[in-house]
Structures are given as structure tokens and as C-alpha cells.
Amino acid sequence: MATPKPNAAPLTLAELIAQATGTSVLHCYQCGRCAAGCPQNQPGAMEISPTRVMRLLQLEAAFVDDPARADGFARRALQSPTPWLCLGCQACTTRCPQGVDIAGAMDVLRGQALQRGLAAKDRRSGDIRTFHQQFLAKALRRGRIEELPLILRYKLARGHWRQDAALGPAMLRRGKLKLKNSHSADTRQVLKAIDDLRRSPRGGP
Numbered sequence: 001m002a003t004p005k006p007n008a009a010p011l012t013l014a015e016l017i018a019q020a021t022g023t024s025v026l027h028c029y030q031c032g033r034c035a036a037g038c039p040q041n042q043p044g045a046m047e048i049s050p051t052r053v054m055r056l057l058q059l060e061a062a063f064v065d066d067p068a069r070a071d072g073f074a075r076r077a078l079q080s081p082t083p084w085l086c087l088g089c090q091a092c093t094t095r096c097p098q099g100v101d102i103a104g105a106m107d108v109l110r111g112q113a114l115q116r117g118l119a120a121k122d123r124r125s126g127d128i129r130t131f132h133q134q135f136l137a138k139a140l141r142r143g144r145i146e147e148l149p150l151i152l153r154y155k156l157a158r159g160h161w162r163q164d165a166a167l168g169p170a171m172l173r174r175g176k177l178k179l180k181n182s183h184s185a186d187t188r189q190v191l192k193a194i195d196d197l198r199r200s201p202r203g204g205p
């Protein structure tokens with residue numbers, strides 16, 4: 001990933017997203033199709049819609065000469081639960097007439113929110129953030145994850161021992177959870193792909 005020169009202004013979120021996804025949120029013309037197709041954009045779920053997140057990113061870029069205001073818009077986007085509630089389903093990205101990778105933008109926002117210590121503090125976002133961090137830590141270190149240890153670590157961290165417990169037996173019966181790890185995958189290829197991505201100009205996780 002390109003790093004800003006010393007004393008250069010830090011990159012805006014829109015610029016970081018452009019680096020990571022190759023698409024620009026500045027092309028968004030607020031048609032609302034992303035929000036209309038988003039399964040998480042329901043009352044009581046997302047607090048601000050994907051369309052509004054795109055607007056906040058545009059406002060940060062527009063006020064880049066007024067750092068205090070720009071920072072306010074960036075913080076509003078980064079502190080929102082919306083990036084954490086995003087499922088990464090790509091419905092928005094495939095519907096966008098302007099070719100904006102909204103799902104990719106949400107991924108960048110999650111990473112930036114963690115880096116800057118601004119991630120949403122509500123309980124649901126905290127649950128998703130913990131799972132996200134544990135999943136990534138394991139996947140990036142080992143090149144694969146095992147479902148059962150991942151679930152146990154998550155439950156230990158968040159204390160939701162009984163939540164979803166009733167689903168366990170059915171998942172085991174259907175082979176969705178395995179008590180024994182399989183070692184068939186060549187994880188070296190996965191680790192090499194992650195390493196290549198990190199070294200690429202677009203950067204990696």
C-alpha cells in the first residue's frame with residue numbers, strides 16, 4: 001500500500017478506498033440503489049444506510065481543506081455500526097450504476113475504524129468486531145480457520161455461551177461443524193496469496 005510522504009496530508013477515506021478497491025466513492029450520485037437492496041438496511045439494524053455512508057465519505061473529501069470538518073465526517077462514518085453490520089454480500093456493489101465497490105468500502109472502513117480506535121462501541125458491533133478480529137488473526141496466521149475453535153474463542157471473549165447453542169447439534173449432523181480438523185488444504189498457497197496481496201500496490205489485510 002502506498003504510504004503518504006512525511007508532512008503530506010493523510011489520505012482521505014475515499015482515497016484509501018480507491019487504493020483498495022480501484023473504485024471511487026466520489027462517483028456516487030446518491031441514487032439509493034445500494035441502500036434499497038441492502039438486506040441489513042432495516043429499521044433497528046443499520047443506523048445509517050450505505051448511501052449515507054458514501055455521502056459522509058464524499059463530504060470528508062470535499063472539506064479536505066477544512067481539517068476539523070473533514071475529520072468530523074470521517075469520524076461519523078468510522079464510528080457508525082454500519083460497516084460492522086455489513087454482511088459483505090455484494091448486493092450493493094453489483095447494483096451500483098456508478099461502479100462503486102460499496103462492500104469493499106465497508107471493509108476498508110472496518111480496518112480504518114480499528115486502526116484509529118474509532119470502531120462502534122455498541123454491543124452488536126462489538127460482537128461482530130470480535131468475531132472479525134479472531135477470524136482474521138487465525139486466517140492470516142494459518143491460512144485457514146477451524147470452525148469449532150473459532151466459535152469457542154469467540155464465546156469465551158464475548159460470553160454468549162447459550163446464544164445459538166441450539167443450532168450446534170444440527171450443524172454437526174449436517175457436517176457444517178467438524179469436531180476433527182481436516183488437513184487437506186494446502187495452506188501455503190493461501191498464505192502466499194495473502195503475502196502477495198500485502199506487497200501489492202493495493203495493499204492487503
Ligand code: SF4
Nearest residue numbers: 028029031032034096
Ligand atoms: S448505488 Fe452507487 S451511485 Fe447509487 S447511492 Fe449507492 S453508491 Fe451511490
Ligand code: SF4
Nearest residue numbers: 038086087089090092
Ligand atoms: S455488502 Fe453490506 S452494505 Fe452492501 S448490500 Fe450487502 S450488507 Fe448491505
